[in-house]
Amino acid sequence: MAFLPALIAARDPGCAAWLDAALASPPLPGTPAFMRVFAAAGRRLRDAPPPGGDEVPALMALGIATPALWSGPRLLRAALLAAAVEAAGGEAPAGLTSAFRTSDTEERATILQALMLLPDPARFTALAADACRSSVQPVFEAIAGDNGFPAAHLAEPVFNQMVLKAVFTGMPLARIVGLAERTTPALRRMAGDFRSERRAAGRVVPADLDLLLDAPSLDGIPTP
Amino acid sequence: MKLFDPHIHMTSRTTDDYAAMRRAGIVAVTEPAFWLGQPRTHAGSFEDYFLSLVGWERFRASQFGIRHYCTLGLNPKEANNPDLVDPVLDLVDLYLEKDGVVAVGEIGYDDMTPAEDDILSRQVEMAMRHGLPIMVHTPHRDKKAGTRRTIDLLREAGVPPHRVLIDHNNEETLPITLDSGCWAGHTIYPGSKMDEPRMVGLVQAYGAERIMVNSSADWGISDPLKVPKTVAAMEEAGIPAATIETIVWRNPIAFYAQSGRLDPDELERTLPVDQRLLFEGNTVLRGQKPMVEAALSESAIREPAMPGSA
Numbered sequence: 307m308a309f310l311p312a313l314i315a316a317r318d319p320g321c322a323a324w325l326d327a328a329l330a331s332p333p334l335p336g337t338p339a340f341m342r343v344f345a346a347a348g349r350r351l352r353d354a355p356p357p358g359g360d361e362v363p364a365l366m367a368l369g370i371a372t373p374a375l376w377s378g379p380r381l382l383r384a385a386l387l388a389a390a391v392e393a394a395g396g397e398a399p400a401g402l403t404s405a406f407r408t409s410d411t412e413e414r415a416t417i418l419q420a421l422m423l424l425p426d427p428a429r430f431t432a433l434a435a436d437a438c439r440s441s442v443q444p445v446f447e448a449i450a451g452d453n454g455f456p457a458a459h460l461a462e463p464v465f466n467q468m469v470l471k472a473v474f475t476g477m478p479l480a481r482i483v484g485l486a487e488r489t490t491p492a493l494r495r496m497a498g499d500f501r502s503e504r505r506a507a508g509r510v511v512p513a514d515l516d517l518l519l520d521a522p523s524l525d526g527i528p529t530p
Numbered sequence: 531m532k533l534f535d536p537h538i539h540m541t542s543r544t545t546d547d548y549a550a551m552r553r554a555g556i557v558a559v560t561e562p563a564f565w566l567g568q569p570r571t572h573a574g575s576f577e578d579y580f581l582s583l584v585g586w587e588r589f590r591a592s593q594f595g596i597r598h599y600c601t602l603g604l605n606p607k608e609a610n611n612p613d614l615v616d617p618v619l620d621l622v623d624l625y626l627e628k629d630g631v632v633a634v635g636e637i638g639y640d641d642m643t644p645a646e647d648d649i650l651s652r653q654v655e656m657a658m659r660h661g662l663p664i665m666v667h668t669p670h671r672d673k674k675a676g677t678r679r680t681i682d683l684l685r686e687a688g689v690p691p692h693r694v695l696i697d698h699n700n701e702e703t704l705p706i707t708l709d710s711g712c713w714a715g716h717t718i719y720p721g722s723k724m725d726e727p728r729m730v731g732l733v734q735a736y737g738a739e740r741i742m743v744n745s746s747a748d749w750g751i752s753d754p755l756k757v758p759k760t761v762a763a764m765e766e767a768g769i770p771a772a773t774i775e776t777i778v779w780r781n782p783i784a785f786y787a788q789s790g791r792l793d794p795d796e797l798e799r800t801l802p803v804d805q806r807l808l809f810e811g812n813t814v815l816r817g818q819k820p821m822v823e824a825a826l827s828e829s830a831i832r833e834p835a836m837p838g839s840a
Contacts, residue, residue, distance in 0.1 A: 407571060439610060439641060441567065467641045470671040496672045499702075503673060506701035507728060 309364055310385040310423075317354040317378065324350065325385060332386075332393040336404030340390055344405070344413060347386055351378030369422030371483050372452040376419075383413070384420040391424045399429045406433055414440075415448035421455045431459050438468045447477050457484025466493045469518070470500065479514040486521065494519060531775055532797075534558040535757045536782035537636075537665075537697060537715060537744035540598065541579075541587055545814060547747075547754045548594035554758040558797055560786060561587065562601040562636040562665055567749050569608050573617035576604075580621060584628040589809035595801050595823070599792055601635035601665045602626055609649040610641070619652060626660045632789040633657070635665025636697065639676045642669065647683070654687045663693040663788045666712075668703065677703045681710045695742070695785055698723055704732060708740065713785050717746040718756035726756075726763035733769055738776040742785070 315322035333339035357365055357373040365373035376384075391398045402424075406417055418437050421427050434456065437449040450456060450468050460468065465488055472479055479485060497518050504511045533555045540548070540561050551559075561583060570576060583600040591598035602625050604618045626634065634657040639646050657664045664684070669676035677696065684694055691711030698717045699707055707714040716732070717723045729743060745756035753759070757778055764774045786792045805813070805820035813820075 436610065439607065463642065467671060474671060496675070499672065499674050503700055503702050507724075 309368065310381060310388065313357070313361060313365075314351065314382060314385060318351055321350050321382065325382065328386065329389045332389045334394045334397060335387065335390045335401035336408070337401075340386075340401075340405065341408055344383060344386055344409070347382040348379045348412060351382050354378030354381070357381075369427075369454055370419070371422075371454050375452060379412075380416050380419065383416045384423055387417065387420050388423050388425075398424075399433070402430060403433050406437075411442055411444050414442075414445045418445070418448040418455075419453060421449075422453070422458070427455060428459050430455075431461075435460060435464045438464060438471065443475060443477075446471065446475065447481075451477055451481035452483065454483045456482070457488050462488075462490060462492065466490070466496055469493060470496055473497070473500070473512050473515050473518075476512070479518060485518075489518070489521065531555060531761065531771070531779065532557050533757050533761065533778050534560075534782040534797075535744055535754070536560045536695070536742050536786070537562055537717065537746050538754060539564060539746070539748035540591060540754075541582065542749035543747060543754055545590070545594070548591060548596060551754055552595050554755050555761075556596060556757060557801065558597040558599070558782070559591065560599045560601060560632060560665075560782070562633075562667075563603055564605045564636060564667075564748070565607045569611065570614070573614055573621065576614075576618045577621050580625040584625065584630050586809055586812070588630055589807075590814055592801060593803065593805050593807070593814045595803045597797065597801055599630050599632045599786060601633040602631055603634045603637040603653050603665075604649055605636060606638055606640035606646045606649070606667065606669075610643055610645045612645070615645070615649060619649070619656075622653065623656055626656065626662060629791065631662070632786040632792050633663045633665045633695070634660070635695075636667035637664065638667040638680050639669045640667075642672065642676055642679065650680070650683060651687065654684060654689060657693075658687070658689065661790065663695065663785060664689060666694060666696045668696060668698045673698075673700070674702055674706065677706050681706070681712065684712075685710075693788055697744070698746075700724060701728070701732065704736065708736065713740045713742065713781065715742045715744055717744055718753075718760050719746065720751055720753055726760050729760050730763050730767045730769070733764060733773065733777065734767070738773045738781070740781065741777050742781045743777060 311322060311325060314325060328343045357376060362373045391402060394401050406414055409417060421430050421434060434449055437445060440446045450472050456465055456468055469482060472482060497515055501511050501515050501519060535556055538559050538561060540559060563583060580602055588598040602622055604622060608614060634653050637650055637653045654664060666680055694712040695715055696707045696712045697715035699714050704714055716729055718726060718729060743757055743760050745752060745754050747754040761774055761778055783794050783797060787794050803821055803823040805815055806822060
């Protein structure tokens with residue numbers, strides 16, 4: 307994971323030195339030492355340009371779905387997270403859960419967006435499922451949108467609830483990575499029930515619901 | 531007409547709301563325990579919340595001439611945190627015996643996870659053990675499936691349907707709820723779950739038996755006067771007064787009286803306001819002159835003095 311520090315160095319050598327110092331002995335995620343540098347990283351690299359050029363495919367190869375949306379502070383925090391999780395070994399899931407609990411909205415969003423960058427991301431499935439239940443829209447969108455984690459790791463009931471919640475909260479379904487591959491008869495049944503309830507209530511049916519229901523199904527089973 | 535809002539989160543509302551509700555005829559409310567807009571991180575937070583529902587909030591309501599009852603439970607939105615579940619259920623078990631607790635609730639499904647199944651089952655068992663009715667929240671997403679799954683679970687547990695209120699119904703879940711024999715609540719929200727004209731249509735189609743309406747007003751966009759506003763819409767549509775009274779007064783009383791902790795005769799008597807009273811040394815007043823009512827007949831109730839207007 308040397309790519310992120312190199313990308314940071316290319317933008318601000320002073321910031322790269324700060325990162326090096328912070329990572330000389332990486333604090334375990336969730337500890338007060340980690341939370342302090344994680345918060346402080348949000349005040350650095352704010353004017354850095356978003357990833358561009360060759361950086362984009364390189365970041366996508368690392369697991370970032372939409373690198374152009376990543377701010378400088380988010381890149382810096384992701385570099386801290388990746389090093390801290392690597393150092394934490396088997397303690398990482400508990401540590402990351404603890405870090406998430408004491409994080410603010412943007413810190414939580416960064417943790418969720420960075421999940422695919424971390425070693426053995428499947429370990430963080432419970433954290434991701436919990437984030438799907440968040441009522442804080444930027445947190446929900448950080449896991450549900452522009453993120454390869456849900457399609458790769460969430461179980462079907464959790465994934466389906468996440469899709470319905472995206473429709474409810476107005477997040478465009480086009481932002482859900484891998485939705486077509488994960489659309490199942492159960493998801494279409496839920497979406498169909500929701501459309502039926504909305505029609506019975508005389509309320510607007512979200513356009514995305516129609517897109518989901520009218521898309522050709524990969525399994526050939528018609529929509530209810 | 532006296533009104534009962536059987537589902538409203540007064541903890542999140544102001545004294546202005548209490549005064550306006552009383553002016554509009556609301557003299558009794560049930561406040562179900564729910565979440566606070568973001569998940570609590572410690573079981574102890576629930577204990578203080580439960581204590582306020584059986585303590586300060588009851589007192590606050592009484593200061594505006596409104597009788598306050600509550601339901602206690604671990605709501606489904608917070609049932610998925612394994613660190614909280616056991617200690618919070620222990621607290622629920624303890625506080626269910628308090629005066630003013632008229633049901634277990636609101637319990638039910640949100641994401642319909644295995645954890646939610648488990649917590650719902652355990653609280654259904656608690657309700658049966660404490661002899662309390664059950665107040666059920668139905669999910670926003672996958673609502674029909676969630677309603678059916680709740681009814682199936684209650685039936686398998688052996689809960690008599692007349693001891694269950696299933697809330698947040700809509701056009702498609704109401705027939706399912708009524709067929710099950712349970713009571714059916716409807717949340718009248720500004721522009722979402724259910725509105726006044728749609729509710730009028732449901733009453734015209736299904737009548738008043740086992741039907742209730744509530745505001746579910748809380749910290750979000752909601753309106754604590756939705757029960758009186760729905761009454762007005764029903765009157766305007768020509769629904770008979772007796773039908774309306776069944777929905778907004780007799781049904782909530784009949785349902786919650788099954789707890790044995792709500793006295794229907796007492797509810798027929800006006801709760802006199804006496805703002806000289808204190809709760810553990812605290813008052814709703816901020817230096818204003820306390821309003822004191824004699825025990826008046828319903829027709830003689832005057833507009834309560836607004837705190838700050840003295």
